[in-house]
Amino acid sequence: MGVSRLDLLYRRLLLTKLFIRGWGKPEDLKRIFEFRKIIGDREKCKHLVPKNYPVYIDKVEEESDCKIHNGHFISPLEEIVPGILPAESVTARFQFIVPKKWRKHHPVCIHLAGTGDHFFWRRRTLMARPMIKETGMASLLLENPYYGYRKPKDQLRSSLKNVSDLFVMGAALILESAVLLHWLEREGYWPLGMTGISMGGHMASLAVTNWPKPIPLIPCLSWTTASSVFTTGVLSKAVNWRELEKQYAKHTVFEEEIIRMLEYCGTDSFRMGQDFVKFSPGSFDRLSNLEFSHKLLGLDHQSRQGHMGMQASAVRSRTGGGGGGGSERGYGGGPVLSGGLERERAEREQLDHMLSAVSSSGPHLEMLHAKSISRAASRPGGGGGLGQRQSLQRESLCFMKGVMDECTHIANFSVPVDPSLIIIVQAKEDAYIPRTGVRSLQEIWPGCEVRYLNGGHISAYLFKQGLFRQAIYDAFDRFLQKYSGL
Template sequence: MSRLDQLYRRILISRLFTKGWGKPENLKRLFDCRKIISNREECIKLIPPDYPVHVDKDVMMDDHRLMEGHFLSPFSLYMADVMPKEVEIARFQMIMPKSWNSKLKPICVHLGGTGDHYYWRRRTLLAKPLLKESGIASIILENPYYGVRKPKKQLRSALHNVSDLFVMGGALIMESLVLFNWCERQGWGPLGITGISMGGHMASLAASNWNKPLSLIPCLSWTTASGVFTHGILSEAIPWRVLQTQYHEEQVYATEIKKLIQSPEDVVKAYGVEVSQGYPESVEELTQILSNLRNQNKDFIKKTYSNFKTDACENAMSLLKQVGTNNFLALQSNNDSQSRKVNEKSSTVSNHSNSNLRYISPVIERDNNSMKAAGKSRYLSLSYALAKTQIGKTKKSKAEEKQFSNRISEEALKFMRDVMEEFTHLGNYSQPVDTSLIIIVAARQDAYIPHEGVLSLKQIWPEAEVRYIESGHISAFLFNQKNFRQAIVDAFDKQIKKYY
């Protein structure tokens, strides 16, 4: 574990999820949404190829062409009551050549990592050098909850609720599809997507839903975010007392929402692999299990998809194309009849999410070797995570403290792990169309993104290439931007050689 990662975290004072898990009804709806958008065949239907994108600025700079634009996030049409108003408008900046000198017009979408507000960082470190060195243009998409999309009451990058992270992920998946479609309409391509840290993971989620070959370059990210928030360095930024108290006092988290998640051990047993015999050792067996688990969602999707694709959403989409984003938002806030339609749609989805369906989460935490290692690693235990995050520190007797901490704190920690696996584990999402176009750049001593005890990206996507940097998370970001850019160039080269 990198000492620089630990030191850097101590310098920062930001706290995450200070308002708790998020409204239970929102989490239920997000569970429904995740089942839809994690299935490429259904998700792609939610984004029309001609979804409107507006260019606000198009100027020639000294050495490049700069464009800025916006569009209404499709996520807001389907999850209107879950997405804050300040977050609804997706904004982007594009760095491209003044003129293209070949029939190839490569475009890479860049998603932001934690704390990456506005465009300047990605523009300076990645977009401009990529254009100058390799002729690859870039679209820099502003993350929901960041920059101009940050809610007024949010302090810096500190998301208020755990559920906000899932809104961000769902929105970025849909917004990336809008940009891919827009690029194709302009005659640009080949296409790719990248990001660093959280941005890399969001890029992986988005790439899983594009129905064509796509270069994917996730940097300093991994298979799931569960370890990030339970035993990674960021777990120290979480107010565990707030989460444990909310989990304990609002029974709906334990009695209803928890039932929507199935543990990895139960999933493995359900498919005939005894835990005592170890987790799947072969890639073929693992792939088959993940495929079977994904198929469990098909009946659910058939029942739920119609609730997303309502007349209200289709009418809103039609109106959006006719009047533009700004006029649409004005009509949306002033026109009572339009508001009622959106509310009817929201009510339909909300009512459905109260059903007694049990969801299966295709999450397998360990293969046989990593499971053995997990038994020896203090970083993977709940007791270690409890100690690191200082959960359950109360003015009780030692006996009471131990009993309370073990019962409540461990439950909250496990709930955090499980909901993160449900929403962020790449095993829950469709496999990208061509995984040979994926180049992963990871840091071996990463204290922010733990690799131990979970499936590796190589196991999820066998044909992907993994490149390791011998450093921690922070030093990899500070001193290896050139390696990230080279991975982007190489991933595009692979796509060009194979498809162009």
């Protein structure tokens, strides 16, 4: 399946850059990674947010078809990880939009904001008010940290300044969603569910992994991890890679300390490549003599246009010139002593196995290739300038994948209590959310449903809101069929 031309065109029209200040403070990354180990386990964090956490309603507005409650509370993240949030983001703000007349139950769906969705008007207009008209379902719209009233004064529009800001946003939204779910339960609303579009869908998914009860979840235009979004999706073009590379090269703490904190090691994790380098140094040395094709590294122009990602193609060993016709030759073309032939074959098989294991995600191979370039560049006559530059680019890319997987990969969090209540809506030609080389949500959440729409990310957002709402209604109906006695 190709990618949407509209997605590509829309991204080209936007000139803003992401992560203009780099990775963020190493101390902040360390703190948020340590907190991820807690928040990724539902049992460890179920008491982080008290059931009676204070929530305040500031104003109620009367509309023709609904009432709009404007409220606020202090983000629990400020108490648990003090100082990690910017001052403007400490106070969480929300709108609670309820029908003037309820129908059979008092259902409420929490909507988390997607990229660029500041304040509340977009979700209120496109989702909340139509949902009241169609089914009488209430909506609670939570404002993201770094957005709207919670946006730092020196931040330009939606452009997060640091990579770490995205992780702080996610941690805050997980806890803040728990605050609102507890509050809605106290107020007698039922059933409760969560949804979001694009980044909002992913944040809703993370929040539901922490909720200790069955709950409908409807993530739209999101998938398993944000790593592919910023490394192979069209948003990767908006990342300020020069600054990230400069900081990665300058501060050894990223490579020497932070990488060691990364835990996720699924079949699409960059840690598999790390472990290969660590535990198979003999085989790794031979990578410098391997020829990586353009398709393998995702550098082929046609491959990028067709698939928007890095796909494995083939690994060919170089053959050396000369030598006797009957002699065996190794990776570098040199003769292999008969006593080492079996060992060479075994190591080749091990290498093939490891490359196969990590080939589901291009950046793993990028990392291996980067290391081989670095080694080649350090040799006399190795062309150090260009080689070191290419190595730095690839290592920064791999580090991005690693930290993104650590804090955003769904497999790094608990499985929701009842995955059968999850309906995922995806666009077949989405260039923003690449699925190639990424574990599927059906594998991580057995029993969930995935619905595919024709078209790409932008067209689905503009024209398929009705299908998003229908998925919400279907998930809530499924909940009522299974848990009507709760």
